[in-house]
Amino acid sequence: MPHILIVEDETIIRSALRRLLERNQYQVSEAGSVQEAQERFSIATFDLIVSDLRLPGAPGTELIKLGQGTPVLIMTSYASLRSAVDSMKMGAVDYIAKPFDHDEMLQAVARILRDRQNAPASVSAGAEPRANGKAAAADKGSSNAANGEIGIIGSCPPMQDMYSKIRKVAPTDSNVLIQGESGTGKELVARALHNLSRRAKAPMISVNCAAIPETLIESELFGHEKGAFTGASAGRAGLVEAADGGTLFLDEIGELPLEAQARLLRVLQEGEIRRVGSVQSQKVDVRLIAATHRDLKNLAKVGQFREDLYYRLHVIALKLPAxxxxxxxxxxxxxxxxxxxxxxxxxxxxxxxxxxxxxxxxxxxxxxxxxxxxxxxxxxxxxxxxxxxxxxxxxxxELSDLDDDDLLGNLPVLSSGTANSASHEPTEDLSLEDYFQHFVLEHQDHMTETELARKLGVSRKCLWERRQRLGIPRRKSNATSDN
Structure with a gap:
């Protein structure tokens, strides 16, 4: 059973995290500070350390050195996100932003422990700490590719096709655009692409472009120099720089302001960034994965998204089914x-x-x-x-409305030769929605809503909902005939 050390000064968070991990078959010890952890435990004996970044006394990053190769997962608030990125440069294996989702934490813990178990002996023993994450990336990528570890549930044909594309695309450095409705799991696809790539041991930095205020997004992405703007008391590395050697995942890239888009295009074209307020450029080696639920091609046509950036992103496009x-x-x-x-x-x-x-x-x-x-x-x-x-x-x-497969078998046959023009269109190979539309348009002049619903094998409520979805208005002569 893996043994995890939690170092967190907030008692409520520490206790909740302990219960979560123990319920998922992990052995857990806890401390409220780095000093307490040193006094109570032999830190290097743990399989994983989960630590808050900001602690009383020494910061959580001190545990990276004290762990002697034990992976350290840093927890941080969004306000100190860039500090968490700095901690990864110091050797933290990953970071997770508060407030975190339980599943997000469990996935991160499982992934880190799996990587530790699969790592070569010299790395797992801490002989060479992961400072920049580049050395062991190829081993992890080839191992995962062989095992087919996509990490996404589902076996329908569209997802099988998606898995095949992920395996083909992941080992390359090509930019990837993931398209799909909100909530379909675009970040899971991005994570799979990263985990199966040669960059798997390097950071994957995830950025939700819609969640960062427009006034801060350039500084967050590209960093800034001291004095670049009011409040910039010190220079900071941006998230693109933090992803050097790894993967940058830009979620909801359609929300990125045009000026930031121009800067991002320079990263893709020239492989370099320039911090806000700086005249010096620096090279970065970043693979970009972007995701959106919007139609970037149409946004580009109306000037809301840079067309040149769109074509740079659209090297490989993956469409996630709803x-x-x-x-x-x-x-x-x-x-x-x-x-x-x-x-x-x-x-x-x-x-x-x-x-x-x-x-x-x-x-x-x-x-x-x-x-x-x-x-x-x-x-x-x-x-x-x-x-x-x-x-x-x-x-x-209503349960009587549910089974579309059964419904297809019960649908009445469209009669030939009606006055409605819809009936002259071929009905072979129609989808269920097309068939529904044809039938309603053909028969609604001489059938009540109740009769239509009964012929279609659905309830009147389902008939009304499908009318709304397909934009089929009710005939006025039919509106009162059921009352």
Missing amino acids: LRERGPDVNEIATAFLARQSARIGRDDLRFSSEAEQAIRHYSWPGNVRELENAVERAVILSESPEISAELLGIDI
Whole structure:
């Protein structure tokens, strides 16, 4: 059982983190400061140290030296994010920003321990600390590629295609643009690309471009010199510089201001940066992975995104399918979330009812994986019996409307030769939504809403919702015929 040392001066955070790790089968010791850790424990004997950056007395980075090769995961608030990046340059294996998600912490811990276990003996013994992370990157990349460690749940054909592309693209240094709706897991794809690359032992710096104020984003990304602006009391390295030798992941890159886009283009074209307030440029070796839910090509056409930057980013484009397009994957993902959330509260008797499983499969999940995870977490917390219902998940759809596969078999055949022009279009190979639209347009002049719904095998509520989604207005003559 891996032994983890937590060093955190906030008692509430320390206790919560200890419970989280112990519930997930880790042995945990704790201390409130570096000095206390030194007095109570032999620091170098731990498998992992998780430490706050700012501690009373010595900072958490002191544990890097005291650990003698033991990996150190630094926790930091967003306000001191650049200090955390500096700590990685000092040898910290990774950092995690507060407030962190439980799953994010568990994934980071599992990844670090796995890397430690798979590392060559000389590295794991601490013979050569990871100062810049470049030396051992190739070994980790080839090891992961051989094992196919993508780290994403799902086996539907679109995801299998995605995994194949990840394995092909990861070993290269090509820029990658990941596209997909919010909540589909774009950062997981970025992490897989990094972990399977030759840069895997170097930092992967993740930046949410939408979360940084526009006035600060250039300083955050490219750093600044002392006196460059009010409050710049000392020079700082930016996040691009911190990713030197590794991977820079820019999430929601469509939100990046045009001036910052011009600076980023220089990084991609020339491989160099210039800090805000400096006249000197410096070389950086960074692989860029960007993600967005927006259409950058259209943004470029209207002048909201640099066209030259778009084509620089669009070397390799990966399109993540929405959760509603992944078929039975949704139930597999939900089951994984249920197991994870059940472990958090110490229960092993929770399960989805058959109606809940059906509802999970057929609900559209507009918020994608993130919405599913939140729904499962809420249901686990509120559940009073072992069986979790669709209602507890917050899925407000009628079970009679759910099974699209069954619905396809029950759809009536379109009659030939009607007055509606839609009926003259070929009906072979139509999607379910196309078939629905054709049928409603053809028959709504002489059928009530109840009759239409019954012929389609759905409820009137489902009929109304699909009308709204497909933009099919009700005929005025039909509006009162059901009343």
